[in-house]
Amino acid sequence: MEQSVLRAASARGQSKTAPANLFTLEKMADGVYGAISRPVAQLNCNAVIFENSNGLLVVDTHSKPSAAAALVAQIRREITSKPVRYLVNSHFHWDHVQGNAAYRKSSTQVEVIASEATRQLLSERAAPGLKSSLESAAGSLEVYRKNASSAANEADKAYWRQMASDTEAFIKEMKDYVPDLPNITVQGDLILHDKAHDLHVVFRGRGHTAGDVSVWCPSKKVAATGDLAHGALPYIGDGYPQDWPVTLAGLGMLGFDKFLGGHGGILTGLTRLHQMRNYIEEVTMMVQEGLRRRVGLAEMQKQITPASLKSLGGGYMEALVAAIPGVPGRTSAQIIAGTVAGNVSQIHAALSRPA
Numbered sequence: 001m002e003q004s005v006l007r008a009a010s011a012r013g014q015s016k017t018a019p020a021n022l023f024t025l026e027k028m029a030d031g032v033y034g035a036i037s038r039p040v041a042q043l044n045c046n047a048v049i050f051e052n053s054n055g056l057l058v059v060d061t062h063s064k065p066s067a068a069a070a071l072v073a074q075i076r077r078e079i080t081s082k083p084v085r086y087l088v089n090s091h092f093h094w095d096h097v098q099g100n101a102a103y104r105k106s107s108t109q110v111e112v113i114a115s116e117a118t119r120q121l122l123s124e125r126a127a128p129g130l131k132s133s134l135e136s137a138a139g140s141l142e143v144y145r146k147n148a149s150s151a152a153n154e155a156d157k158a159y160w161r162q163m164a165s166d167t168e169a170f171i172k173e174m175k176d177y178v179p180d181l182p183n184i185t186v187q188g189d190l191i192l193h194d195k196a197h198d199l200h201v202v203f204r205g206r207g208h209t210a211g212d213v214s215v216w217c218p219s220k221k222v223a224a225t226g227d228l229a230h231g232a233l234p235y236i237g238d239g240y241p242q243d244w245p246v247t248l249a250g251l252g253m254l255g256f257d258k259f260l261g262g263h264g265g266i267l268t269g270l271t272r273l274h275q276m277r278n279y280i281e282e283v284t285m286m287v288q289e290g291l292r293r294r295v296g297l298a299e300m301q302k303q304i305t306p307a308s309l310k311s312l313g314g315g316y317m318e319a320l321v322a323a324i325p326g327v328p329g330r331t332s333a334q335i336i337a338g339t340v341a342g343n344v345s346q347i348h349a350a351l352s353r354p355a
């Protein structure tokens with residue numbers, strides 16, 4: 001549910017401008033670029049492009065091969081004609097890996113790197129995950145069509161029509177998709193030495209999933225952090241809420257001062273990383289306290305609201321609101337309240353699971 005609202009929220013931003021490119025390429029440092037995903041119905045993650053002396057390393061591959069192919073074409077137009085030699089899948093989620101095949105098609109020399117845990121999770125869950133995302137897309141399509149026919153004004157109608165056509169295209173492209181696995185796995189850190197710069201692929205502990213890796217460049221002090229640290233509220237459905245804040249603290253000590261996560265924009269400084277850490281820590285502590293006092297989930301969701309959370313102070317809530325455009329009938333603040341309620345439920349489930 002929340003996922004579809006987020007998708008809807010994202011597509012809202014697009015309907016105003018309808019850009020030809022799926023991404024905006026922004027320079028993060030010399031030879032390092034962020035590809036910021038523009039909104040579409042089936043959300044694409046961001047990518048980070050590191051330009052090595054003879055080729056590129058790209059972090060994350062979006063929700064479908066055509067999105068990855070579009071990024072490759074855009075890189076050629078706007079940055080360099082060097083081939084992509086390395087891909088890193090930050091974690092196993094569909095919106096970060098389903099473009100892998102497009103890179104393999106564009107070059108025979110692409111090495112796909114991930115953590116051992118991510119490869120394992122992909123081999124178990126990519127196929128059923130794709131099946132369920134196609135089912136959920138089919139369900140959303142019905143809703144979008146219904147919303148388009150009952151929309152109150154032309155702008156809302158156009159918005160829901162765009163959502164429906166994005167979703168139809170996604171279903172058509174992905175219905176015969178075969179998941180693609182990484183061929184190099186790491187359990188700790190991997191350092192790629194290149195004349196241009198050294199790149200570190202690092203695992204600092206469980207967080208958003210069991211196997212999130214980040215890529216950072218010590219000489220340029222920039223990092224690609226996947227969904228461990230980004231400019232939106234976290235999704236914790238496959239996460240480890242007690243480990244995640246510790247993992248983020250470790251990540252924050254690496255030495256980068258600019259980063260791009262899987263969603264949202266480029267972040268300068270570590271304020272947002274620490275805000276995200278404090279948010280996960282605070283909600284987790286409140287859910288633990290609720291469990292100790294035998295408070296039910298629905299009651300916890302009533303008590304743990306954006307207004308009750310200290311961690312959303314200091315400008316964090318305002319920054320989150322600014323990053324999410326509203327959808328017809330729902331404000332950004334309502335969407336965030338829904339995400340917080342979802343996080344409470346996800347943390348409740350994670351803490352109730354046997355260790």
Ligand SMILES: [Zn+2]
Binds near residue numbers: 208
């Ligand atoms: Zn994710």
